Amino acid sequence: MSDLFKIFNPGIEESKKLICDVTTTHKDQKLQGFFSSIGMTSGDYLNFQVPENLVVIGDIHGDIESLQKILNEFKWESYLESEENLLIFLGDYIDRGFYSLEVILCICKLKCLFPNNVFFLRGNHEAYHYFPFSSFSFPTELRTKFGSKGNDFYFEVIIPFFDSLYGFCEIESFALLLHGGLPVIDDCNFFKNYKFHLSDLSKRKDLLEEILWNDPRELVDNNWQYSNRGLGKYFGMNISDLWLEQTHCKNVIRGHEPCKGYKINHHGKITTLFSSKQPYPKFESAYLKISRNEILRESEKTMNLDEFINIV
Numbered sequence: 001m002s003d004l005f006k007i008f009n010p011g012i013e014e015s016k017k018l019i020c021d022v023t024t025t026h027k028d029q030k031l032q033g034f035f036s037s038i039g040m041t042s043g044d045y046l047n048f049q050v051p052e053n054l055v056v057i058g059d060i061h062g063d064i065e066s067l068q069k070i071l072n073e074f075k076w077e078s079y080l081e082s083e084e085n086l087l088i089f090l091g092d093y094i095d096r097g098f099y100s101l102e103v104i105l106c107i108c109k110l111k112c113l114f115p116n117n118v119f120f121l122r123g124n125h126e127a128y129h130y131f132p133f134s135s136f137s138f139p140t141e142l143r144t145k146f147g148s149k150g151n152d153f154y155f156e157v158i159i160p161f162f163d164s165l166y167g168f169c170e171i172e173s174f175a176l177l178l179h180g181g182l183p184v185i186d187d188c189n190f191f192k193n194y195k196f197h198l199s200d201l202s203k204r205k206d207l208l209e210e211i212l213w214n215d216p217r218e219l220v221d222n223n224w225q226y227s228n229r230g231l232g233k234y235f236g237m238n239i240s241d242l243w244l245e246q247t248h249c250k251n252v253i254r255g256h257e258p259c260k261g262y263k264i265n266h267h268g269k270i271t272t273l274f275s276s277k278q279p280y281p282k283f284e285s286a287y288l289k290i291s292r293n294e295i296l297r298e299s300e301k302t303m304n305l306d307e308f309i310n311i312v
């Protein structure tokens with residue numbers, strides 16, 4: 001298993017096989033429903049009971065070195081042997097750093113080894129074909145690596161892989177995990193059926209855009225504003241309170257914004273986690289690791305998760 005990082009100068013056929021295998025695994029898990037002792041899927045929506053241990057990794061953005069450091073630090077091989085230990089990625093695997101393809105291959109190897117406790121959420125960089133933006137460079141990296149075949153590789157292998165990623169994860173009574181932020185909901189009836197609405201985001205592009213692009217802000221009216229990013233919204237504390245109240249969760253764990261490893265918003269209710277360093281020299285790379293006991297210990301109050309964040 002120690003060959004997880006032996007992926008430099010990856011061949012096109014080998015890369016294609018590995019990524020397509022994981023796309024198939026995702027599709028099977030979504031279609032047939034996936035069940036482990038602690039979790040289940042309903043399409044794009046993942047649901048878990050509180051795991052024995054939880055590790056969350058934020059945006060990687062092609063930074064294979066930070067990814068390697070993080071995986072080694074929590075000793076991924078022994079950690080993932082128990083299916084009660086979960087590893088969740090918050091998306092944005094590509095662009096900005098030099099090794100986007102290598103990052104994808106590395107996490108795909110992890111998923112092949114541990115399909116029942118490694119899960120990938122989708123970032124906005126994995127949905128360029130729905131919500132385009134200016135700094136998207138992954139196809140250029142693929143053309144540099146694979147020449148003219150890079151284009152076909154992007155359309156035939158990468159886009160289906162991106163479309164197979166999960167959109168939203170709930171860990172019961174604890175946390176909501178997603179890439180960008182909570183969608184602004186003004187009709188409370190939504191929550192009667194929220195798991196259903198989140199289970200097929202290809203039919204709910206309005207929700208998908210906000211999940212992938214929204215950011216938390218401390219807004220004067222605590223409500224929401226359109227985002228300066230040109231896509232998505234800034235959501236205030238009222239939106240966080242509504243979602244957390246309706247889902248009986250205490251925290252939101254999300255990525256999407258470069259920061260010194262982590263950032264806290266909305267009085268501790270929102271934790272931003274960022275795990276990329278090489279393309280962002282001014283910032284830090286971090287991951288979150290928390291145990292079931294630590295989660296249950298603070299069952300009554302809002303938890304501030306900063307003590308469970310490790311800067312690498």
Ligand SMILES: [Mn+2]
Pocket residue numbers: 059092123124125179212255256257
């Ligand atoms: Mn992002």
